[in-house]
Amino acid sequence: MKSNNETEIKLRVTDVPALLRRLKKLKAQQIFTRTHEFNTLYDTPKKNLHRQGQLIRVRVEQPASRASQKHEPPRTEAKLTYKGPAQNKSKSARTPGQPRYKVKEEFELTLSDGERMRRILSALGLRPSFLYEKFRTTYVLKGHRDLKIEFDETPIGTFLELEGSPAAINRAAKLLGYVPSQYITETYGGLYIAHSRRVGSKPTNMLFSTTKKSR
Secondary structure, X not given: OEEEEEEEEEEEEOOHHHHHHHHHHOOOEEEEEEEEEEEEEEEOOOOHHHHOOOEEEEEEEEXXXXXXXXXXXXXXXXXXXXXXXXXXXXXXXXXXXXXXXXXEEEEXXXXXXXXXXXXXXXXXXXXXXXXXXXXXXXXXXXXEEEXXXXXXXXXXXXXXXXXOOHHHHHHHHXXXXXXXXXXEOOOHHHHHHHHHHHHOOOOOOEOOOXXXXXX
16 A cells, blocks of 8 residues: 655646647656546545545546446456545645645555445445546656656546656646646646536536547
8 A cells, every 4th residue: 555645736738739749859758658547536425525625536547448438447456545635725834926736645555356445435335426537648757757747638628747746846847838827736526617617517527428539
C-alpha cells in the first residue's frame, strides 16, 4: 500500500497538437502508455465523505486499445484510493498571487478483485456517488523524474495533471508554457459540475458518449 502526501495541479489544454509538440521538443519520456481509466467514487447516502473533503475511489485500468465499448468496465484488477481533506485550504496562510496547489493525504493499494471490494464498500453502507472516465498517458521530463506529467483526455476536455513538489511543478509548468494563474486545484468532479452549468445540462456522471478511439 502506498501512503504519501500528494501535491498536484491541473492545467487546461486548449491546443492539443501544440502541447504534444512541446512535450516532444522537451524530450518528454512516456513511462505509461495511453490507458483507459474507469473511476467510481463511493459515499454515504448523505454524502458525508464529500462534505468532509474525503474521497474513496475504485479505479479500473486497461490499455486504451482494449477499452470496453460499454461504460461499465470488465471486473478486473483495480486500485482502491483514499484521499483526505485538503491540507492547504486556509487562504490566510497564502500570499495573494502565490501559486496554489492541491495537497492531500493519499492511501492507495492494488486489488486483485475489484468486484469483491465493491461488495465490501456496499456492506459498509457506501454507494457509488459519481462515475467518471478518462484516457491517461504519463510522461516525465529529463532531469525532472520527481514529477509526473499526466496527459488526461476527458469528456469535458483535455488537461495536464502535474504531481510532484511545488518547485518541480512550477519548473515543469513554465517549460510547458503555463503561468501560476492557470493552475487548477479543482477535482474532475468539480470541473464536470462547472462544465454542466456552463452548457446548461444536468450533472450526472462524466462519461464518454461512446468509447473514444485511439489517437
